[in-house]
Amino acid sequence: MTTWEGLLFGIGFVTQPEVLIYCFLGVVLGTFVGVLPGIGAMAAISLLLPITYYITPEAALIMLAGVYYGAQYGGAVASILLRLPGTPQSAVTTLDGYPMAQNGRAGVALFTAMASSFVGSMIGILVLVLLANWLSRAATAFGAADYAAMMILGLVAASTIGTARPAKGFAMVTLGLLLGCIGTDVNSGAQRFTFGQTELLDGINLVALAMGLFGVAEVIANVRNPDRQSVAARIGLRRLMPSRDDLRRMVLPMLRGSALGSFFGALPGTGSTLSSFLSYSMERRIARQPERFGKGAVEGVAGPESANNSAAITAFAPTLTLGIPGDPIMALLLGALVIHGIQPGPMMLEARPEMFWGLVASFGIGNLLLLVLNLPLIGIWVAMLRIPFNYLYPAILVFLCLGVYSVRGLSFDIMAVAGIGLAGYLLAIAKFSPALLLLGFVLGPLIETNLRRAFLISRGDPMIFLERPIAAGFVIATVALLLLPVWKAWRRRAHA
Amino acid sequence: MQRDWPDIFGGLLLAILGAGAALWAAMYYDMGSLRRMGPGFFPVLLGAALFLLGLVIALPALARSAEPPKIEPATALAVLAAIVIFALSLSRLGLAGATAITVLVASLPAPRKGWVWRIVLALGVTMLTVLVFSVGLRMTLPVWPRLS
Numbered sequence: 093m094t095t096w097e098g099l100l101f102g103i104g105f106v107t108q109p110e111v112l113i114y115c116f117l118g119v120v121l122g123t124f125v126g127v128l129p130g131i132g133a134m135a136a137i138s139l140l141l142p143i144t145y146y147i148t149p150e151a152a153l154i155m156l157a158g159v160y161y162g163a164q165y166g167g168a169v170a171s172i173l174l175r176l177p178g179t180p181q182s183a184v185t186t187l188d189g190y191p192m193a194q195n196g197r198a199g200v201a202l203f204t205a206m207a208s209s210f211v212g213s214m215i216g217i218l219v220l221v222l223l224a225n226w227l228s229r230a231a232t233a234f235g236a237a238d239y240a241a242m243m244i245l246g247l248v249a250a251s252t253i254g255t256a257r258p259a260k261g262f263a264m265v266t267l268g269l270l271l272g273c274i275g276t277d278v279n280s281g282a283q284r285f286t287f288g289q290t291e292l293l294d295g296i297n298l299v300a301l302a303m304g305l306f307g308v309a310e311v312i313a314n315v316r317n318p319d320r321q322s323v324a325a326r327i328g329l330r331r332l333m334p335s336r337d338d339l340r341r342m343v344l345p346m347l348r349g350s351a352l353g354s355f356f357g358a359l360p361g362t363g364s365t366l367s368s369f370l371s372y373s374m375e376r377r378i379a380r381q382p383e384r385f386g387k388g389a390v391e392g393v394a395g396p397e398s399a400n401n402s403a404a405i406t407a408f409a410p411t412l413t414l415g416i417p418g419d420p421i422m423a424l425l426l427g428a429l430v431i432h433g434i435q436p437g438p439m440m441l442e443a444r445p446e447m448f449w450g451l452v453a454s455f456g457i458g459n460l461l462l463l464v465l466n467l468p469l470i471g472i473w474v475a476m477l478r479i480p481f482n483y484l485y486p487a488i489l490v491f492l493c494l495g496v497y498s499v500r501g502l503s504f505d506i507m508a509v510a511g512i513g514l515a516g517y518l519l520a521i522a523k524f525s526p527a528l529l530l531l532g533f534v535l536g537p538l539i540e541t542n543l544r545r546a547f548l549i550s551r552g553d554p555m556i557f558l559e560r561p562i563a564a565g566f567v568i569a570t571v572a573l574l575l576l577p578v579w580k581a582w583r584r585r586a587h588a
Numbered sequence: 589m590q591r592d593w594p595d596i597f598g599g600l601l602l603a604i605l606g607a608g609a610a611l612w613a614a615m616y617y618d619m620g621s622l623r624r625m626g627p628g629f630f631p632v633l634l635g636a637a638l639f640l641l642g643l644v645i646a647l648p649a650l651a652r653s654a655e656p657p658k659i660e661p662a663t664a665l666a667v668l669a670a671i672v673i674f675a676l677s678l679s680r681l682g683l684a685g686a687t688a689i690t691v692l693v694a695s696l697p698a699p700r701k702g703w704v705w706r707i708v709l710a711l712g713v714t715m716l717t718v719l720v721f722s723v724g725l726r727m728t729l730p731v732w733p734r735l736s
Contacts, residue, residue, distance in 0.1 A: 108607045128720070139725060260595075263602050263641040270609055270634045282617055285609070312664045315697050422658035482705075486694040489667065490687050493674045494721050503730075506675035512670045517664055522594035523659045535608045552623030560644065 095139070095221055102449030106154055106457045115454065118158025119461045123469075125159075126166020129176035129307060129488070130299045130495020133163035136422050137465040141431075149432035150447070154454040159214070160421060165466065166204040168397060171475050173198060175310045177302050178495065180534045181368045181400040183527045186306060187253065188392030193390050194319075198474045199332030204393045206466055208346050208516045212398030213459040214407030215350035216357065223453060227409040234359060236545035237556045239387045241246060241566035243362060243539045248570050249471075250369040250531055251377070257323035258577070264524050269539070271296060278537065279544055280522060291504040301533060303492045304512025305519070311485045312517045332470055334353040334390070342394035345375050349398035353378020357403030358410060364403035365534055368396035388502050405455055592654035599646025603639045610635025662695040670694035682730040683722055687714045 106115065118140070125136040136159050144152035171182040172189035185205065192201035219227070234242075251261035274285045275295030286292040334342070349371040356367035374396040376385045385392050407422055429435075434447055476484075493506045518527055550556035557563045613631035620626025668695040677686040691710040699705075721727045 125725070131725075257595075257645070259641055259644045260598075261600075263638060263645060266634055266638045266641060267605070270606070270631065270638060273631045273634070277627040279625075280618070280627045283625055284613070284617060284631060308667065311622075312660070312667050315663045315667070316660060316699055379613065467641070482698040483709055484702050485698075486691040486709060487716065489670055489676065489694050490690055490713060490717055493671060493690075494717070494727070497678070498725075498727060503675045505679055506678070508723060510671040510675070511670065514664065514668055519598075521659060522598040524598060525603075543630070544625045547622055548624060552621060554622075 098445060098449040099221060099453065100451030101304040101446065102451075103457070105446060105450045106453045107152070110481035111151050111462075112146065112156055112457070114155040115158045115458055116461055116465070118155035118160075119172050119458060119465055122159035122162020122163075122164075122165045123169075123466065125167050125461070126163030127473075128166075128495055129170055129174070129492040130178045131163075131498055132169075132301055133160045133421050133426065136160075136163040137421065137428075141424070141428060144428055149429065149452050150432060152428055152432060153425070153447070153451060154458070156425055157451070158237045158461065159456045160404075160425065160457045161209070161462050162454075163400070165206060165209060165462055168209070169202060171202045173473060173476055174307070174484075176307045176488070176492060178299055180298075180365045180527075181396070182401075183302060183530050184368045184372050184396040185393060187372065188387075188389045191386065191388035192390075192393070193477065195386065198477055200334045200338055200386075200390070200472050201393055202470045202473060203332070203334050203467075204338070204342055204390055205397045206463060206470075208342065208349065208394045208397035209242045209401040210459050212350045212353055212401035213347045213405055213455060215347075215398075216354055216402030216494040217452060217456050218407055219354040219402070220406050224409045227406060228353075231358045233408050234562065235560060236542045237560050238547060238562040238566070239359070239362070240539055240542040240546055241557055241563040241570070242359075243366065243535050243542070245365045245570045245573070246362075246370055247535065247539075249373045249534065250528060252526060253369070253373055253525060260524055261528055264519075264526070265532040268529040268534075269536040270532075271301070271529070272533045272536025273540070278492075278541060286387070291502055291506075294500075295537075296533070297496065297499055297502075297505045297508065298534070299499050300496045300508045301512055302530060303496055304509045305516035305529060307488065307512025308509060309490045309516030309520045311488060311527070312513070313520060314481060315485060332474060338390050341390045343393040345371070345395035346398040348374065349395035350402040353399035353404075354400035354406045356399075362535065362538060363407055364400040365531065367399040367403045369531055370471060371395040372398035401459075413522060418525070427521050435520055538580075548569065590653060590656055592649040592652045594654070594657055595649035595652075596646050599644070599649060599704045601642070603642025603646065606635045606638025606640075606642055608635070610639065651668045660697075666697045667694060679730070680734060682732045682734070683730050684714050684718055687717045 106112070121140060122133070122136050125139070126133065137156055140159055144155065147155070165183045167178050168185050168189070171177040171186045172193050173524075175186050177183040177186050189201045189205065191199065247265050251265050252258055253261065256355045262415055272295070274292055275285055276282070276286075276293050283293065349367075350375070352371050353364065353367040356370070357363040372392060372395060375389075375391045376382050379385065379389070379391060404421075429447070434444060461547065493509060496505050496509055497503070499505065519526055546556055547554075557567050611634045613635060614626045617628030617631065618626030619628045619632065670690045673693055674686050674690040677689060681689065688710045691713045692706055695706045695709060718731055722729060722731050
């Protein structure tokens with residue numbers, strides 16, 4: 093089967109009415125579950141996995157793919173409307189999406205998120221179909237030193253996001269990295285900073301961290317804020333759909349974001365977080381008015397949202413060609429296949445072509461259905477902001493606590509939300525960026541593991557970072573990024 | 589206008605945290621060598637970096653003035669207390685009981701006066717929570733308070 097035959101076959105397969113109904117069902121369920129704070133794609137799929145026993149493997153897979161995209165979009169809705177990100181990727185979306193909603197442009201922000209995820213996924217699918225082999229070869233060419241250098245570049249590039257002073261950004265990233273050390277050290281098994289608490293052996297719960305830093309801090313800051321109470325008044329005055337100017341602004345960031353995401357997605361583990369942060373910092377760097385970012389720039393939603401969605405698709409390349417799932421959600425989707433007696437991996441394309449192409453086509457159809465379904469829903473989501481904040485925030489608090497609890501079923505994690513919430517409130521007052529803390533926290537363990545591995549391989553010789561061409565490229569880019577502001581300042585002085 | 593207290597305190601706090609983490613890690617965890625890093629290596633490095641960054645933030649701020657920030661300790665206290673109460677009461681009072689109490693406590697700092705709306709809100713949110721999490725998502729949680 094050639095690529096095009098396969099794709100046509102896949103599309104023909106998933107457009108059967110009964111399969112479409114399951115896909116639709118998955119998208120609807122996923123969206124509503126994803127809007128609940130802290131309950132993301134991971135939880136939504138695990139919750140719905142049992143239902144798939146009763147239907148055919150093809151329909152099951154397509155329904156789960158629908159749940160996956162639905163939940164991802166639902167997470168973006170919660171981030172934009174209420175500043176409740178459940179994942180680091182949606183934390184990036186809050187940076188400009190939430191200010192947009194506060195300015196009465198919630199509808200435009202939701203539209204941007206949806207359109208960007210659609211474009212990102214479509215480009216991701218195209219890349220996956222045409223370049224799967226090349227991508228996985230690129231991914232296997234990456235050694236430990238290359239990974240470490242790449243992630244450090246990502247951290248440095250992101251450090252200027254959301255703060256006026258670079259030192260504050262770096263401090264937040266470093267604090268995040270340090271918090272990431274808490275728990276059992278993977279290399280030696282030593283318990284670090286657990287202070288005898290068994291609940292900390294696995295480290296801090298990521299969802300608790302995100303909910304405390306963003307959600308709780310935001311609630312405290314807004315309870316007695318008259319501006320927040322009158323958001324509803326501003327909504328009625330503006331249109332829900334983007335203007336021509338908005339559309340023009342979002343096209344290029346979407347394409348650039350998709351390109352970044354498609355490439356980084358193929359690198360297991362880090363792809364979608366890293367690419368959404370990189371996309372955001374790139375858009376801000378090349379924008380003509382970088383000062384608009386953080387105050388509701390359409391580009392700041394379009395770039396990262398398309399990046400993380402295309403990354404989510406190309407993450408499938410290593411899974412299919414090498415049999416390595418790129419992230420936990422992919423692993424869960426593959427688990428669903430295994431339940432139904434299908435072995436995913438390099439042989440799947442030959443053994444079960446209808447599954448492979450059905451899967452690829454279902455990614456596309458799932459996203460299309462998401463678009464069709466949610467366009468009319470935008471008005472309903474935005475109406476959520478009409479609820480006076482007095483009535484809304486107590487419910488937000490209960491929901492986010494339950495979302496955190498649902499991850500591991502520990503009351504300890506809810507207590508942690510209170511502590512982290514206090515820290516988050518203080519950080520917000522002092523204008524430190526919580527998104528950067530979250531980025532450091534997620535990448536910390538990966539950077540440490542890869543750094544240690546790299547030095548082990550090179551027998552303690554730091555030259556490994558300059559001898560390997562990929563790592564050297566990242567190191568040079570990092571140094572250039574650090575020196576750029578210095579050079580700019582010097583040039584300004586020379587001109588004056 | 590007054591001194592830039594948020595940056596001074598924030599920077600110093602981060603510096604103390606960094607120094608503390610670095611010292612703790614250096615004392616209790618194995619540093620190893622560059623070739624074979626122990627569990628202490630990365631935390632010591634990060635703690636030292638955080639210490640320096642904290643000073644870089646705090647020291648220049650001493651000479652700078654800024655708008656004093658608005659802090660609302662009472663609101664923060666009520667919201668955080670509500671979360672702690674939820675955590676503590678979830679297993680004993682069940683989902684319904686914990687939610688109702690949490691909503692009541694959380695609604696204390698809300699600007700709108702009166703008790704009737706608070707009670708109605710608590711009942712409404714409780715119903716919604718039970719419907720969504722217990723009936724809809726089938727979360728394994730006791731819904732009602734344990735009587736024994």
